Amino acid sequence: MTGAPPGLPWIEVAAGAPYFQDQTGASWHPVGQNDSIDWPELAPLFRRRDLPAVERHLRWLKANGVTCLRLMLEDARGRHRFLEKPAGRFVPAMVQVWDDLFALCEKVGLYILLTPLDTFWMWMRWKQHPWNVANGGPLATMREALLSAETRVAVKARLDFAISRWGGSGALFAWDLWNEIHPAHARDDASCFGEVIDDLSRHVRMREQELHGRSHLQTVSIYGPELRWKPDQPLQEPIFRHPALDFATIHIYRERSIDDPRNTVAPARAMGEIVRECLAEITDGRPFLDTEHGPIHSFKDRRVTLPEPFDDEYFRHMSWAHLASGGAGGGMRWPNRHPHVLTPGMRVVQRAMTGFLPLIDWRSFRRRNVCVEGAAKGHHLFACGDKRQAIAWLLRARSLAEDGRMRRDVPARPAVLTLPMADGAVQVTEWDTTGGAVVRVSEQAVRDGELRYETTPFVADMALAITATP
Structure with missing residues (x-):
C-alpha cells in the first residue's frame, strides 16, 4: 500500500531539449526551494498537529508559481526527526509525515x-545518529559512508521502503540519490563516485520497475565549490556526465558573493558564470539546475539574516541569472533566514518567473549559453539561445546604491542587445521581472546571423523572450 495514490503526471526529460516535461507532453519547470519537515511551514505535519494549515500553505505556494520542493527524508539536526530509530526500524510518526505530505x-x-540522506547533519551530529555503529547502526564513521558495504545495504533498504510506499506517486519529481556527495565520505578519494552512483541508480530503477512499472528521474548533488577546491579529484565526470543520471545538479555557492552578499549584482554574476561553466561540462544535452544556493556564510557563520528588501532583490537576481544562463527553473534557495522560510517578496519573484515561462517553447529549445557571444553595453548580460529562440536578462551595470541594491532614483534608459540567431523575423517580448507583466511585444528582423534590438527604457533590469515567427 502506498502513502499517496497516483494522480499527478510523472515528470520526464523533454525529448531533444535540456528541460523537463510531464508525461502528457506539457512543459514543466522546477520552481521552488529547499524545505524541511522540521521547518516552520511543514512542521505541523509531525503527529498531524495541523494538516489543514499545511494544505493552505501548499496551496499558497502553488498560487505563487511554485512547482517543486526539495526535501530530505529526515532532518538529522536533532533527535526527533530520524526516519529510522534504531537503524532499520522506520519510525511510525515519520512515515505518517511522508504519507500525509505526498497525499497533500x-x-x-x-x-x-x-534525497534519502541528510549528509550534512549526519556528519555534524554523527554521535547521535541511529546509523552510528555506537548506536547499533552499520557505520563507524561518515568518512566511510560511501565505502562501507553494510551502509550500502542500509541506504538501499531506506530507498526500498520509500519506493514501495511513495514511489508510485507522480508527486515525486526525482531522486537525488546522495545529497552533496563528497570525497570525505570515502576517505578523501572520489574515485568511487561512479561505482556508487551506478549501483544505487540501478537498484532504484529495478525496484521502481518491479513495483510501479516505470522509474522516476535521478540525479546526484555536490557542494559546488568542491569542483574548484579539489581539481585533483575526479568530480566532473560523475556529476555532469554519469550515464545513469537524467539531469545534472550542483549546489551553487561562491565565497564573498553568493555565500555572503554585500550587493545584489555580484551574486548574480557569479551565478551566471557558474551555470555557464556547468553547461560546458555537459556533453549529452541533459538538463542542468541548481538545487541549493543562498547566503550560507552570512547566516550560518556570521549569524546575519539579510534585510528583507535586500534579500528579495538578491533572490530575484539569482533566479533570473540562473534561468537566463541556461538553467532549468530559477534555482532552489536554501532559506538561510530567521525564521527559516522564504519571504513573501520571494514568492512574488517566483510568480513573476512562472508567468514568463510560457513565452518559450521549451520542448524544442536546444539552448546553449551565449553570454560571451552576445552584448548589451552598459549592462550585465545573461543569455542562452538556439537558432530560433533565446532568453536574455539585462541587469544595469554601475548602478548600485549604498545599501547594495540597485538604484531606483536614476533615469530609465534603453539597452541595445545583440545575440547570435538565425536570419529571419523574430518576436521580442519584454518582461518586467518585478511586476511579472509584459512591457512590450515587437517584431524584429535578424540579419547576418545577429539580432540587434533596442529595448524600451528601464531603470534596473529586464528579461526578454525571443522567438522566431513563421
Missing part, C-alpha cells in the same frame, strides 16, 4: 525532489 502534494499539484 498530489491533491494540490506540487512535486518533490527527494
Whole structure:
C-alpha cells in the first residue's frame, strides 16, 4: 500500500531539449526551494498537529508559481526527526509525515525532489545518529559512508521502503540519490563516485520497475565549490556526465558573493558564470539546475539574516541569472533566514518567473549559453539561445546604491542587445521581472546571423523572450 495514490503526471526529460516535461507532453519547470519537515511551514505535519494549515500553505505556494520542493527524508539536526530509530526500524510518526505530505502534494499539484540522506547533519551530529555503529547502526564513521558495504545495504533498504510506499506517486519529481556527495565520505578519494552512483541508480530503477512499472528521474548533488577546491579529484565526470543520471545538479555557492552578499549584482554574476561553466561540462544535452544556493556564510557563520528588501532583490537576481544562463527553473534557495522560510517578496519573484515561462517553447529549445557571444553595453548580460529562440536578462551595470541594491532614483534608459540567431523575423517580448507583466511585444528582423534590438527604457533590469515567427 502506498502513502499517496497516483494522480499527478510523472515528470520526464523533454525529448531533444535540456528541460523537463510531464508525461502528457506539457512543459514543466522546477520552481521552488529547499524545505524541511522540521521547518516552520511543514512542521505541523509531525503527529498531524495541523494538516489543514499545511494544505493552505501548499496551496499558497502553488498560487505563487511554485512547482517543486526539495526535501530530505529526515532532518538529522536533532533527535526527533530520524526516519529510522534504531537503524532499520522506520519510525511510525515519520512515515505518517511522508504519507500525509505526498497525499497533500498530489491533491494540490506540487512535486518533490527527494534525497534519502541528510549528509550534512549526519556528519555534524554523527554521535547521535541511529546509523552510528555506537548506536547499533552499520557505520563507524561518515568518512566511510560511501565505502562501507553494510551502509550500502542500509541506504538501499531506506530507498526500498520509500519506493514501495511513495514511489508510485507522480508527486515525486526525482531522486537525488546522495545529497552533496563528497570525497570525505570515502576517505578523501572520489574515485568511487561512479561505482556508487551506478549501483544505487540501478537498484532504484529495478525496484521502481518491479513495483510501479516505470522509474522516476535521478540525479546526484555536490557542494559546488568542491569542483574548484579539489581539481585533483575526479568530480566532473560523475556529476555532469554519469550515464545513469537524467539531469545534472550542483549546489551553487561562491565565497564573498553568493555565500555572503554585500550587493545584489555580484551574486548574480557569479551565478551566471557558474551555470555557464556547468553547461560546458555537459556533453549529452541533459538538463542542468541548481538545487541549493543562498547566503550560507552570512547566516550560518556570521549569524546575519539579510534585510528583507535586500534579500528579495538578491533572490530575484539569482533566479533570473540562473534561468537566463541556461538553467532549468530559477534555482532552489536554501532559506538561510530567521525564521527559516522564504519571504513573501520571494514568492512574488517566483510568480513573476512562472508567468514568463510560457513565452518559450521549451520542448524544442536546444539552448546553449551565449553570454560571451552576445552584448548589451552598459549592462550585465545573461543569455542562452538556439537558432530560433533565446532568453536574455539585462541587469544595469554601475548602478548600485549604498545599501547594495540597485538604484531606483536614476533615469530609465534603453539597452541595445545583440545575440547570435538565425536570419529571419523574430518576436521580442519584454518582461518586467518585478511586476511579472509584459512591457512590450515587437517584431524584429535578424540579419547576418545577429539580432540587434533596442529595448524600451528601464531603470534596473529586464528579461526578454525571443522567438522566431513563421
